[in-house]
Amino acid sequence: MATTVLHKADTRGHADHGWLNAYHSFSFASWYNPDRIQFGALRVLNDDTVAAGMGFGTHPHDNMEIITIPLEGDLAHKDSMGNTETIKTGDVQVMSAGTGVQHSEFNPNADKRTKLFQIWVFPKVRNVEPRYQQITLNTAEQKNNFAQILSPNPDDAGVWIHQDAWFHLADFEAGIEKQYELKKEGNGLYAFVISGKITIDGQELETRDGLGITDFKTLDIKASTDAKFLLMEIPMKY
Template identity: 50%
Template sequence: MKTVFHAAGERGYNDIGWLKANFSFSFGPFRDEKRTNFGVLRVLNDDFIARGNGFGRHPHDNMEITTIVLEGALEHQDSMGNKGIIKAGDVQVMSAGTGVFHSEYNPSENEDTKSLQIWVFPKVRNIQPRYDQKHFGDKFIQNQFTTLISPVKSEDTLWLNQDTIFSQGNFDAGKQLIYSMITPGNGAYVFLLEGSAKIAGHDLNKRDAVGVYETDAFAIETNSESRILIIEVPMFIS
């Protein structure tokens, strides 16, 4: 088993007033040759977006983009004709494919938004752009992982154009479990949203992360109430 540890305080950071962003991987003004990606996982941005502000219309292509709203809401619009509100507990996926324009805006006058934006390289390039979203707030079962995104199309999960699995769970203190890779050969990027835990031999606190690869499984032990996001990904970019 091999691991790479990313401390929360060592992430890139950018503050432009209405947007405060932490970058797990090189992005925007943050450049680190040792932190460009983890397998096909290219971006994990931990964003604070002030009320009444957001990202104007901008383009993407050939990237699989996931937005997870942790607090507040975002209003999404895109060149495919989609328009809607993504609220806390919602997950949004967008295959940029051959090219798409979109905007994300905090529509609230009194509530800030906290969200994760996650990019993975596509399995197949230049596909037709696609958008979907789903609410998972009432799907979580305490002390279990819930699958948010899968490479297999299902009514219960969202789908991305890549062999990646996103799982999230809320756990009590003192829980011990084994995470087994769902797809052989994949690695797992474990992002501790809240709490403290020992994962694959590393002690993690809030917003710390560990990438785990070249193993079939690894151990998780929670020291306090914890919320854990696992992004399982192919380790080689095709």
């Protein structure tokens, strides 16, 4: 029998800094909830809106896999490894912080906001050499399908990280139902609804709801309406 933990959208932490409107699925910065520290190796899931021309100044990270998925607009990135890139909607970026890296991120557009997910995953090996990777996704592959955007394998679809994790993006039409099969025994799945409504094994989820699921091999996922969602398969022990 699968075990689930439901995180409704309105139970997330929230911080509105004016230039940044941030929602936290897990404890972050000034928002602390002892029951919402992490889900296995998934430590941070931030749902950020960055105002035009604004952003995060240079700051450090280490021993974390940091995944950024723009949902609207662009994000300019600069880091101590020498990378200067712009991540656009439809891209996915990963930075393995490892022994330590500094970076800045800002909205390069003067006339429109940027919306993004930033996700932190604990690595399975510490103190690796920092690395950067960015790809443009084929969003057509997400139509009524679980399109893989991240894995542990450099030769597989999507970006890769130092962890036995698999991420999929999906864009389902209403009524579409598919079965998700666990990639690795002992992993769990954290599902996050970007828009619309879906049902996972009988649990209905609405926009920006999250559901953590463990102790399963397959899951039935059905779109109640047209829906976009992110599936993050994560080791529960790492």
